[in-house]
Every structure is written in structure tokens, then in C-alpha cells.
Amino acid sequence: MSRRLTLTRPDDMHLHVRDGAALQAVVPFSARQMGRAVIMPNLKPPVTEVQAALAYRERIMAAVPAGSLFTPLMTLYLTDNTTPQTVQAASAAGIIAFKLYPAGATTNSDDGVTDLFKLLPTLQAMAEIGMPLLVHGEVTDAAVDIFDREAVFIERVLQPLLAQVADLKVVFEHITTAEAARLVAAGDERLAASVTPQHLLMNRNHVLVGGVRPHHYCLPILKREEHRLALLAAVTGDASHKFFLGTDSAPHAQHAKECACGCAGIFSAHAAIELYAEAFDSVGALHKLEAFAAHNGARFYGLPLNSETITLVEETQHIPQAYAFGEQRLIPLRAGESVAWRMES
Numbered sequence: 205m206s207r208r209l210t211l212t213r214p215d216d217m218h219l220h221v222r223d224g225a226a227l228q229a230v231v232p233f234s235a236r237q238m239g240r241a242v243i244m245p246n247l248k249p250p251v252t253e254v255q256a257a258l259a260y261r262e263r264i265m266a267a268v269p270a271g272s273l274f275t276p277l278m279t280l281y282l283t284d285n286t287t288p289q290t291v292q293a294a295s296a297a298g299i300i301a302f303k304l305y306p307a308g309a310t311t312n313s314d315d316g317v318t319d320l321f322k323l324l325p326t327l328q329a330m331a332e333i334g335m336p337l338l339v340h341g342e343v344t345d346a347a348v349d350i351f352d353r354e355a356v357f358i359e360r361v362l363q364p365l366l367a368q369v370a371d372l373k374v375v376f377e378h379i380t381t382a383e384a385a386r387l388v389a390a391g392d393e394r395l396a397a398s399v400t401p402q403h404l405l406m407n408r409n410h411v412l413v414g415g416v417r418p419h420h421y422c423l424p425i426l427k428r429e430e431h432r433l434a435l436l437a438a439v440t441g442d443a444s445h446k447f448f449l450g451t452d453s454a455p456h457a458q459h460a461k462e463c464a465c466g467c468a469g470i471f472s473a474h475a476a477i478e479l480y481a482e483a484f485d486s487v488g489a490l491h492k493l494e495a496f497a498a499h500n501g502a503r504f505y506g507l508p509l510n511s512e513t514i515t516l517v518e519e520t521q522h523i524p525q526a527y528a529f530g531e532q533r534l535i536p537l538r539a540g541e542s543v544a545w546r547m548e549s
């Protein structure tokens with residue numbers, strides 16, 4: 205008999221769905237699995253105003269297949285010009301969080317923040333309201349090695365931020381290192397972290413050994429095996445309630461990944477919960493998957509748990525070579541390969 209696992213419908217606390225035809229192509233994948241998703245605001249131009257976020261929410265809702273209860277949770281993109289008034293207006297409009305992209309850190313981050321510590325009044329307004337700050341935690345200093353950028357961010361930005369803005373709720377997004385896992389596990393309850401499937405399943409060899417693998421290139425970049433093991437230990441360990449599911453599923457057209465300067469981003473929404481099931485099962489911790497996928501994030505954000513359930517079956521699922529992506533093609537994680545679990549429809 206194949207193993208089966210029924211769990212509360214999960215939430216994806218870090219998701220990119222883009223816009224236009226791309227949005228139409230990818231939203232159904234998340235809507236099939238997830239109850240809710242925290243939607244990243246790094247469109248071109250970025251979603252910096254409440255009205256833009258509400259309009260974006262409508263476009264996402266229009267792409268949700270009939271019968272799905274999928275709910276997008278909207279965020280705003282923090283800039284050097286975000287005011288405390290914008291924070292208050294965002295809260296009143298049901299915006300769930302602000303996203304910090306250090307300027308130049310990743311895809312569509314050119315309008316990001318150049319000096320976070322010039323935004324203290326805005327950050328204090330967020331702390332007062334209980335509005336979380338979602339952090340892309342990498343420094344952009346050209347002198348810092350790409351594999352060290354997360355660890356250096358902890359020292360230069362995150363620890364000073366937590367010290368200077370008491371009570372600010374922070375999600376350290378898509379953590380990739382033992383240092384980040386340690387900080388979050390040891391931190392107080394206002395600090396949590398999202399973890400992607402790729403950082404639980406792969407290390408930097410998967411980007412570079414046997415040839416450059418553009419479809420395994422994301423930011424923060426995959427790290428050494430010891431860091432992958434530290435992340436697995438964190439999401440299944442004593443402080444595991446501080447870590448939750450956030451795929452960072454980040455679709456790019458095939459041609460934008462397979463070129464001389466390929467974009468960062470891994471598309472995983474087609475098999476997200478199954479990929480996490482593989483990762484948790486690899487350390488004998490499938491019983492910890494439900495809390496990670498469906499409880500810890502909701503609790504951090506102060507949301508009710510989803511009332512529906514989903515069921516996973518341990519059955520080989522073949523992943524197609526590509527999906528349609530408007531007029532383009534989208535190469536999913538495990539393209540042409542398989543995943544060991546399948547979510548029942």
C-alpha cells in the first residue's frame with residue numbers, strides 16, 4: 205500500500221505570479237494546492253501603492269479557476285519613499301505586509317530600498333500596527349561574495365533592524381544558510397522564516413556540477429550541503445514553529461533563463477507540496493509537514509487555519525518538460541523527471 209497523508213490545506217507564504225498572460229498560466233497551479241498565498245509585489249513597475257495592490261488582487265482573482273477558494277494576500281513593495289501614511293492606508297485596505305528588496309538584490313529590485321535605516325518612522329508605523337516586514341535578506345555590496353550575502357545581511361542589517369525597531373514583526377524570507385536558521389530559531393516570536401522547496405532539496409552542486417543549470421539558479425543562490433542539512437533540521441526541529449512554507453515559486457520564460465545572463469527564479473508551484481513532502485520524508489519527518497505547510501505561517505500572520513484538507517499519496521508523479529506560459533514556455537522544477545508524491549485532485 206502506498207503511504208497517504210491528509211493535511212490541512214497549506215498556504216504559500218511567498219509566491220510570485222507575475223501579471224498578464226503569465227499570471228493566467230501560473231495561478232491555477234497554486235490555486236489547486238494552496239488555500240492562500242502571500243503575493244510578491246516585484247512587478248514592473250513594482251506594486252508600491254494600495255490602489256495598485258487592490259487592482260492586482262482583482263486580476264489574480266480573475267485567474268483563479270471556478271470552485272477554488274484560493275485567496276491572494278497582497279503585499280506592497282517598500283521603497284525609499286514609503287511613508288507611515290502609506291503603512292496606515294495599507295493596513296486599512298487589508299494589505300498583509302510590506303516587502304523589503306535591498307536595491308539591486310534580485311529580479312525587479314531596482315526600486316528597492318537603498319538605506320533601510322532612513323525609513324525608521326515607516327518601520328515604526330509597521331511595528332505599531334503589527335504589519336510584518338518581509339525581508340529579502342541579502343546585501344548587495346559588490347565586495348561580498350554571492351554565497352556570503354545572506355550571512356553578511358544578518359550582521360549588517362537584520363540584527364540592527366531587530367534591535368532598533370522593537371516589536372517589528374519580520375519574516376526572513378527564503379532562508380538558505382545555517383546562520384539564518386540559527387538566528388530565527390533563537391529569536392523571539394516576532395521573527396519567523398519562510399523556506400523554499402529548492403533550498404531543502406538541493407545544494408549548490410545542483411547549479412554548477414556537470415554544466416550550468418539555469419533552471420536551478422535562484423536568489424538567494426543554493427548553498428553548500430551543510431546549509432541544506434541545517435535548514436532541514438530547523439524546519440523539523442525544536443523551534444520548527446518559527447519556520448513555514450513559502451515556495452518563492454518565481455516563473456520566468458524559458459528564453460529568459462537559458463541565455464547569457466539568465467534570470468533568477470525557480471518555478472515550483474506545479475508540485476510544491478509534493479516537493480516539500482519529499483524533503484520532510486527524507487529525514488523521516490513527514491509528521492512535521494502539516495504544521496510547516498498549514499499552521500505555522502497562518503499563526504504568525506494571525507490568520508485562521510484553512511478548514512479544507514488535501515491528501516498526498518506516495519506515487520511517482522512525472523513532471524512535463526515544459527508548461528505553456530502565454531506565448532512562451534515555462535520550465536518547471538524537475539522538468540522531465542519525477543516527484544515521489546502526488547496530491548489527489
Ligand code: DOR
Binds near residue numbers: 421423424
Ligand atoms: O530567484 C528569485 N526570483 N529570487 C528573488 O528574490 C526574486 C525572484 C523573482 O521574482 O524572479
Ligand code: ZN
Binds near residue numbers: 218
Ligand atoms: Zn521571491
